[in-house]
Amino acid sequence: xxxxxxxxxxxxxxxxxxxxxxxxxxxxxxxxxxxxxxxxxxxxxxxxxxxxxxxxxxxxxxxxxxxxxxxxxxxxxxxxxxxxxxxxxxxxxxxxxxxxxxxxxxxxxxxxxxxxxxxxxxxxxxxxxxxxxxxxxxxxxxxxxxxxxxxxxxx
Amino acid sequence: xxxxxxxxxxxxxxxxxxxxxxxxxxxxxxxxxxxxxxxxxxxxxxxxxxxxxxxxxxxxxxxxxxxxxxxxxxxxxxxxxxxxxxxxxxxxxxxxxxxxxxxxxxxxxxxxxxxxxxxxxxxxxxxxxxxxxxxxxxxxxxxxxxxxxxxxxxx
DNA sequence: TTCATTCGCAACAACATAAGTTACAAATCT
DNA sequence: AGATTTGTAACTTATGTTGTTGCGAATGAA
Numbered sequence: 001x002x003x004x005x006x007x008x009x010x011x012x013x014x015x016x017x018x019x020x021x022x023x024x025x026x027x028x029x030x031x032x033x034x035x036x037x038x039x040x041x042x043x044x045x046x047x048x049x050x051x052x053x054x055x056x057x058x059x060x061x062x063x064x065x066x067x068x069x070x071x072x073x074x075x076x077x078x079x080x081x082x083x084x085x086x087x088x089x090x091x092x093x094x095x096x097x098x099x100x101x102x103x104x105x106x107x108x109x110x111x112x113x114x115x116x117x118x119x120x121x122x123x124x125x126x127x128x129x130x131x132x133x134x135x136x137x138x139x140x141x142x143x144x145x146x147x148x149x150x151x152x153x154x155x
Numbered sequence: 156x157x158x159x160x161x162x163x164x165x166x167x168x169x170x171x172x173x174x175x176x177x178x179x180x181x182x183x184x185x186x187x188x189x190x191x192x193x194x195x196x197x198x199x200x201x202x203x204x205x206x207x208x209x210x211x212x213x214x215x216x217x218x219x220x221x222x223x224x225x226x227x228x229x230x231x232x233x234x235x236x237x238x239x240x241x242x243x244x245x246x247x248x249x250x251x252x253x254x255x256x257x258x259x260x261x262x263x264x265x266x267x268x269x270x271x272x273x274x275x276x277x278x279x280x281x282x283x284x285x286x287x288x289x290x291x292x293x294x295x296x297x298x299x300x301x302x303x304x305x306x307x308x309x310x
Numbered sequence: 311t312t313c314a315t316t317c318g319c320a321a322c323a324a325c326a327t328a329a330g331t332t333a334c335a336a337a338t339c340t
Numbered sequence: 341a342g343a344t345t346t347g348t349a350a351c352t353t354a355t356g357t358t359g360t361t362g363c364g365a366a367t368g369a370a
Contacts, residue, residue, distance in 0.1 A: 035358080045319095058368050059367060089241065103286050105163070119269075122266045160328085193331070211337095212336075212338050
């Protein structure tokens, strides 16, 4: 099963937007993510609905941040992109009549729910500003990449 | 993304096999899982390779347990079915040149790895005998289902 | 006003993967 | 020999993410 990369992509975009003056068009963002402007609009729509970004039509329009990175957590963005299923494995049947299967589902659910709880709780504690800070640290460590990274919109 | 149900199915089958005398054919198992004999053989092949089950061809052949349920953990079976990807969400790119994306991947990986570690560690602590015991408890609580559940091969 | 720019959205195609199916060979037992 | 049963390859189906096309609506500039 190919995994869902929307969360990763949106985090990437948001941090770039924070480091960039003015609005970014879907076209620009798509080039950065190696994808299509329509995919960008589709995915960013969820973030717009929650107020994390704003969009403007027409000349000079595009996408801008709706609030500072310090006020967005991984959990916020995860939810804004549609709370995709966390796990790629799950039960064969949701309401099995078979008691064996019920016991199996119970054992699996318990483990999965615990792991999901941990994951989301951790997501809730990490802000995009934290990631941006890590980016700054990486840029300081690798000055040869810094030129590219600091030059605005890029890969 | 539809999830992978192989782990769930194999746990289900193994416990039924434990409660059943003699070999079970792929046909019988497939009927129980509402699937196809070939899917059963394909999935059980992994368990056979690890010795959790044995298969015999020809008359009176079929599948039997290779060791007691108390000596199989959820982790064992998870690995035997091919260690499917645990998570349905992941990075857009595995080796990004972009330092922002690297920072994003690092933040996500850290959270995912921690959750996966917890999940697999928990899997390692649960034996199939534990699940079978839970099944016994459920059967005691719901005697009306017990007749069906105890009658050998069923759904 | 007219025109270029840009988002919004519906509809459809491409692609990946789990699951289901068909067909046949090989092994085993009666 | 013949029936049963697994082993496996090849193909099809189903589902979900991603990619693409097309067109409408809004915005700003000339």
